[in-house]
Amino acid sequence: MTARQEQHYVCISCPIGCPLRLVHEGDQIIEVEGQECNRGAKYARQEFTDPRRTFSTTVPITGAVYGRLPVKLSAPVPRQAIPAAMAAIRLLSAEAPVRLGQVLLRDVAGVAGVDVVACRTMDRVMITPSDDPSSAT
Ligand code: SF4
Secondary structure, eight states: OOOEEEEEEEOOSSTTOOEEEEEEETTEEEEEEOOSSHHHHHHHHHHHHSOEEOOEEEEEEESSSSSEEEEEESSOEEGGGHHHHHHHHHTOOEESOBOTTOEEESSGGGOTTOOEEESSOBOOOOOOTTTOGGGOO
């Protein structure tokens, strides 16, 4: 017989941050307590069975007014896939114009349906010789 154990989480689904207690026997969830709403129980169950994370960062972009483009994952990935996702994004670069929501990389780290997308539109800008610091004399 598997002994009952408990895991403790803090729900991050809203700013209240309810403390959650999940009781389980092996892989079987017995109960979740502490949540003020159903999202807390769903969060605790997800954390116990398949913890997922997401993140945002920037990638280099050429031809735009700024040199970095903010990007994010379109959905959370399994926690163990985060290092591979970060490594894949480190190799990315973009070229303006880029549109908000444009997919820069599909199925990041081999996670089907999770893409790297642009978080803003960046139009192409024309660099005149007087704007280009490398042309200064
Ligand atoms: S359980 Fe509900 S009220 Fe509590 S932090 Fe999560 S979302 Fe907010």
